[in-house]
Amino acid sequence: MNFLPLVLLTTALTLLTTTASASLILGTGTEALVGGDLTDPENDGLANSNVNYNAMFRSSIEPAFGNGESAFNVFDNILSSGNAKWCCDGGNVWVEADFGTNRYILDKFTLSSANDVPNRDSDQWSILGSNDGINYTSIYSYDVAGSSIWGATRFEVIQFSNADDYNVNTAYSIFRYQSTSVVSGNNHQLGEIEFFGTAAVNDSAVNVPEPTTLAIFALGLIGLASRRFKS
Template identity: 55%
Template sequence: MKRVLFALLTATALLAGSAHGASVRTTGLAGSDLTDPENDGRANEYANYNAVFRSSFAAGYANEGAFNVFDNVVGGGSDKWCCMMNGWVEADFGSKRYQLTSFTAASANDAAGRDSDIWQILGSNDGMNYTTIFSYNRDGVSPWGANRNQVIEYVAGTDFTLPAAYSIFRYQTFSVVSGGLHQLAELEFFGEEPVAVAEVPEPGSLALLGLGILAALGLRRKRA
């Protein structure tokens, strides 16, 4: 079953981007991400965040809850998410839409067998229909290897194709390296609001405008 899933997601990855040579951040988290640009989020009060969080397992912050992946801390315990191996967590920015330009994913403190080896980043604007932005598909291989509390950065244009603008970004895990538990320490999403393109008048409208100007000039000449 895992091989079938791997094959299906690999096909999807060819369209969405699935680079595995992303860079390790030696300085840790980037900070000032979309969920907390001011870096003042208070996890135990669920305050000062610029998004609403949801998850399929262990919603909340305490006891290795899912929302710990947005608390700006990498580590174990209340600084990570630990759950069954198939699950998702997402950040919803409401009326704001962003093109994802990069994101980071950090390993937690525990055994590397709990790292996801098949996972995706998805985008949505309605919470029902999701589009794959990035896929990691390496059966039995952790993106972090044996490194614990390590931050890896994935960048649009290098590791995945710059996507359309979305209001919801979801991390979805399908499998882990070994065992039945999944863990993740942190996620950071970075993006930009799309630039509005000014409407260009239709050629017919421009022609009518030109005729109107000529007519006005003709009237002025007659009066003169």
């Protein structure tokens, strides 16, 4: 009996039914958030105002906290309806956290669904890194047409980790969430984002020679200078 066609058919069916899975579902609601992320290590940022945060925020649309479900609400450490989420027109939309001169290797991040209308969840999104706000590199991408990472579950917190879900060893000062498609309809929404990382050593740092090395180097220069004066 020839088993090859059966094997090929089984493989094909497996590929057709495979769906993307996230690393770890942490639970639902504000209490499932990890907390203490890079944007607010002290967990003391104000919910409806850009106060006590450790990053500068920018977005393609609705750049504010509070203010009718604006973009920066994804950093307010709260999962709730109203101004605790970001809801906007769909299409190509993004929000980012800029840590200035500090660079981090992204160890993990969490994304959380908002309170209503699962069709507004993104089904095509990426986490990007940059050091100049112009050139961006994809760290993690999700693209499953018609399906989000949360399904119908609301306020669900999902964590993605370096080495398990993606691989990155480059440090960045800017991390961006960007969505280019939603499950269906014309609106995009997101509950919360948390970024966690390891601070990188300054790339421009120079190894300083030991004092003994400096002394020997100086004596060498003196000897070279004396030889030149004698010639």
